[in-house]
Amino acid sequence: MVRLVRMIGDWIEEQTGMVSTIHEFMDEPLPAKVGWPHVLGSAVAVAFLIQLVTGAFMMVYYVPTPDHAYETVEYIEQLAFGSLVRGLHHFGATAMVVLVGLHLLQVFIWGAYKRPRQMIWVIGLALLGLTFAFSFTGYLLPWDQKAYWATVVGTNIAGCIPYVGHFLRSALRGGEAVGASTLTRFFTIHVFALPVFLELLIVFHIYQVRHHGLTPPWAVGEPENVPKPQRFFPHQIFKDCVVALALLLVLLYFALSHGAPLEPMANPSDTTYLPRPEWYFLPVYEVLKYLPGKYGEFVGAIVIPTLGFLGLLLLPYVDRNPHRLPRRRPLAMGLLVLAFTIITVFGVQGMKSTPAKTQLSDVGRLGEKLFVDLRCDSCHPINAVGGNVAPDLAHAAKRDAKTLEKLLRQPTAFNERTIMPATELPPGKMATLVKFLQELDEHYEYTRVPQVGPKKPYSHFEENWFLAHKFEMRKDPTYCESCHKPAFCQTCHRRRRPDSHLHKWLRYHYGVATENPAYCQACHEKSFCDACHAQMMHTEDWTARHGAVANEKRELCKECHRDETCKLCHTGARPHSHGKGWLESHGTGGIKGCDTCHERAFCQNCHMGAKPKSHTPDWPRIHGGPAKRGQQKCTECHSTSFCNSCHGTSMPHPRSFKLTKHMQVAKRNPGACLRCHQQDFCTQCHGLELPHPKGWRAKTHGASAKEAPQVCGRCHAPATCGKCHDQDSPPASHDADDWNKAHGKQGEGHEPFCALCHGKNSCEACHGLPMPHPTGWRTKPHSQVVTKSPELCGRCHKPTHCAKCHDADNPPESHFDDKYTKSHAAQSKGQEALCAACHGKTGCDDCHKKNGVEVSKAKG
Amino acid sequence: MPDHRATESFEDALTDTPSRRAFLAYASGALSLVIGGLLAIPLVGFVLAPVFRPRKSRWVQLGHVADLPRGIPTKLVYSYPTTDGWLSKVARGTVYALTEDGKSYTVLSNLCPHAGCGVRWDEQKEYFQCPCHDGRFDRHGKVTGGPPPHGLKEFAHKVEGGSLLVELEEGA
DSSP states (O other), X not given: OHHHHHHHHHHHHHHHOHHHHHHHHHTOEEETTOSGGGHHHHHHHHHHHHHHHHHHHHTTTOOOSTTTHHHHHHHHHHSTTHHHHHHHHHHHHHHHHHHHHHXXXXXXXXXXXXXXOHHHHHHHHHHHHHHHHHHHHHHHTTOBHHHHHHHHHHHHHHHTSTTTHHHHHHHHHTSSSSSHHHHHHHHHIIIIIHHHHHHHHHHHHHHHHHHHOSOOOOXXXXXXXXXXXXXXXXXXXXXXXXXXXXXXXXXXXXHHHXXXXXXXXXXXXXXXXXXXXXXXXXXXXXXXXXXXXXXXXXXXXXXHHXXXXXXXXXXXXXXXXXXXXXXXXXHHHHHHHHHHHHHHHHHHHHHHHSOOOOOOOHHHHHHHHHHHHTTGGGTOEETTEEOSSSOOGGGGGGSOHHHHHHHXXXXXXTOTTOOOOOOOOOHHHHHHHHHHHHTOOTTOOOOOOOOOSOOOOGGGGSTTHHHHHHHHHHHOTHHHHTTOOHHHHHHHHTTSOOGGGSSSHHHHHHHHHHHOHHHHHXXXXXXXXXXXXXXXXXXXXXXXXXXXXXXXXXXXXXXXXXXXXXXXXXXXXXXXXXXXXXXXXXXXXXXXXXXXXXXXGGGHHHHTTOOOTTXXXXXXXXXXXXXXXXXXXXXXXXXXXXXXXXXSSOXXXXXXXXXXXXXXXXXXXXXXXXXXXXXXXXXXXXXXXXXOOTTIIIIIHHHHXXXXXXXXXXXXXXXXXXXHOSSSSOOGGGGSTTHHHXXXXXXXXXXXXXXXXXXXXXXXXXHSSOSSOXXXXXXXXXXXXXXXXXXXXXXXXXXXXXXXXXXXXXXXXXXXXTTHHHHHHXXXXXXXXXXXXXXXXXXXXXXXXXXXXXXXXXXX | OOXXXXXXXXXXTOOSOHHHHHHHHHHHHHHHHXXXXXXXXXXXXXXXXXXXXXXXXXXXXXXXXXXXXTXXXXXXXXXXXXXXXXXXXXXXXXXXXXXXXXXXXXXXXXXXXXXXXXXXXXXXXXXXXXTTTOOEEOTTSOEEESSOSSOOOBOOEEEETTEEEEEEETTO
16 A cells, blocks of 8 residues: 555656655754744634635535525525535634734744744735735625625725725725625625735745744744754644644534524615624724714724734834844833733723614513514514515504504504504413514514525515515516415405505406406406406497396496496397297296386286286186295286285285184185185184085084084174074074073083073073072072072972982071071961972971961962 | 655654654644545535435416316416525426316426427327427327437326316426
């Protein structure tokens, strides 16, 4: 293996002579005490190398135009290893500046700038200047807010130089403003011009170091060129490698843990943005604050740094002190300490004075998340980051919480024409969102969630897109189509129609639609027009075709046409429908629409006698159903009396017909009911056959009347019976022989019925006492009646009736009287039968004989 | 040729042992390798990342199925927003859709598999004609003449809500 390498090495040496050159370089003997402090130079070189390769690889994807710079940086960020490469580049830039500073410091302290090495120092300063130039030009390339505005400030500083400032600024910017020309020239300077110069100068710098040899140590007596048994390779190289690896690891750490920052995309119209300078410009930034006035900026930012630079530049030529030992160079060391202190103090002050970003509370952070999730930023900017359609929310804190919540829940309450959707949230979430809004101020930085996927065209980021889009859309409606479906327009326009659609749009839209149908299709699907126009399209054949549509959808015509429009043509002229076969078919579907041209009476011209098709021969039989269901509107031809003339009663039945009116009709003309209703239809309500069957009056009604008189009562007033039944013609039942006896039983429960003829108290009138016996008759009152007029009882009751209750143990009450033995004679006169009921026929005799009392014989 | 390797010239004056030098040399080499690797791996991965991006496919709407005539391959032009690397653009293309019965469809690419020219359906002659090298395909995309090695590419498709959709590869 080693033999092979040797062979290749020999071949290369033979061809190029490179191997010996490299060996010479590597074998350089090192002076004494050269070691770790001297790695700084090569550390700078390694840092530059890292910048070179990371930058070169990023160039594969980066595009230096304002419309693509930011999105290509975002693209790099989301590629595999992309954020790592970019992070290395970002932190590598800081590292390079730091290491250059440290290298300068080391060279200064070691006094390695002194004669004869002045030129190396000068070239080193040039390299320092180039490093700052790298920083400044590279800063602009991401084209985010910080990049843009820092460049505006930086070029403005160049512009404050008297006389040449304006020209210088325009030259740097490539125009008046920082824009596309600035970006492209900064890019070219950064990736081509500066690297070329830097590499050339580095080579020259290192060559010069080798030429003069590494500075010997500052020993007492300062012996020159004491050879040390150490060579550049591998001793110094090893140290360099260690430091290089350490550097790389540190950079990797920062790149992985923090990542290069990326602010929102540059917004040239946002004047509220506060650019903060990079840390190495902070001292200047702070100094400027103390230098007001017309030339303050010039002095602070140009004059003082230039003087400093000049001082450093002239240092090796001014400093004639041959000593390199720090102890022997009090002035130099003193100046160093002074400069360092001033720069540090101003730097720290500068750092403190830059306003900090607004920190949100925990609740505010939750609200921020809601804000992002709900995509409020698509319309609302916060400090100019976000959409450009709605007001900037940085001032949201001006409103109190209640107003904010109301605004969110009901935006139309504040502005009728707003396109802001109402935000419905549960109270807890709403409170966090409101809290977030109230914590916003001008120092809040909204971090946009980077989009993955197709981005908006650059036109959509322009300031006036919200207003301008409607002009773009009118010019070419299909422009929107390539990205947006019609429904997209509806997200805003559902809540707010385009301004054109506000006044009489239905009437006038046809002009726009005929000129440019694509205009409608930008928002509406094709079927939207069809909803009206499927039938209503006034195409060439509309005159022929409109009749059918007009017949059915008269109200659609009225959207545009007044009624007279029809008459313009149709006076005298027949509609298309009145062609062949019209006479046959004209009635189907009713007579809606005939009245546009014809008077009502027009139909009668023919229809006196002429019937519609439906009126077939058996129409009288079957017309009931259709008439009831409304299939055939009888009233279209016939007046209401027409039905009555056949039906004998009003058709259809009026409201109260069931309850009362039908009785009269039914009576007057029972056959009228039977025309439609079956015979038993009446029975269902009436409970008996109606009308009364034959022989009802003569014979059969009696039985029904007897059984259920209330059924008669449904129709007949009580006096009705009296119409036929009187003294001479009592009811049949009264003809029975035993009616006198039997009527009692039959009358039971039907007293009102008897009363119909006999009157209310007719029983009493006949019976001489209330009939029927009132309640409690048996117990008490009857005894009085019996005592007074026992013959009344005898009318109904046989004498034996008394014995049912009265016996030896329970005689009638009258017998309790003390004087009954005496008074009974008078009482029993003529009532012997009654006595006999208990006492037997011979009862009187038995008693009287016994007691020797004479019985006075009663009459009969 | 003189030996330019430096070891001989100072060996006698050295107090340093060869083993220490060798260790440092190898250590330097090793460190350099590590540094190189730490830089090379991310950088090479970074530059090759788009090559290994997974191929995504998406469903693209072509048009209403009601508008398609039966039995004739119908040219349908589609467009959808997409990204070309970092660039947002609108991808456009053409496919031909054929249906006999309104239920099953064939969606063919219009790119000739021979050299990528766009084919065209000829109404009169009733075949797809490629203008570049006279390749011909029948209504179903099968080769009927000319140099194409195989037929027109067929796409996966579906009908949803009255619209015909086709599955296209992003970037294709």
